[in-house]
Amino acid sequence: MQVIRDNYGxxxxxxxxDGEVAASLQYKIQDGEMWLLEIKEDRWHRGLGLGEPLVRRALAEAHRRRLRVLPFCSEARQQVFGHPVFLQLVPQxxxxxxxxxxxLEGKSRAARRRRRVPAAAVRASAGSKAGSR
Incomplete structure (x- = not known):
């Protein structure tokens, strides 16, 4: 079971x-703004998808406290721009x-996904398409 808490101090x-800190979202509050800085995950808990709930909790807290949000963290930017309701928290x-x-991060992610496909698989796929015409 996962629980998210604001460790304000x-x-x-x-x-x-399971009672252990598995991931953390570092933030800074300054001049009415919450800066979402970075997510750190414990190596034993990577891949659990903890970044999204951490960011959502931070965004909800910023909204509750009427703070503007600056999403320096890439996961935070992904949440803010992927869900227009959160975009209102970022100053115009x-x-x-x-x-x-x-x-730019989206283009970089797409390029990394393309590189993961072996060239031989792409050629084989292109050859099978050409032969089926």
Missing amino acids: ASRFDAYV EQRSRFHKSWA
Whole structure:
């Protein structure tokens, strides 16, 4: 079972799995803004998808406290720009700045996915398509 708590003294949201801190989202609050800085995952709990619930909790807390959000963390940018309701938390004058980096990250992710497909598999696929015409 996973539980997320605001560890206010350490300026981070912690995700607990079976009573242990499995991942944390570091943040900073300054001048009415919550800066979402980075997510750190315990090596034993990687792949559990804890980044999304950490970011959602932070965004909900920022909304509750009426704080603006600056999503420096890539997972936070993905949540903010992937769900328009969260975009309202980012100051209008900052949106293009973070959107540009989010778009570049998306292109980078797509390029990494393309590189994972072995070239021989692509050639074989192209050959089978040509032969079926």
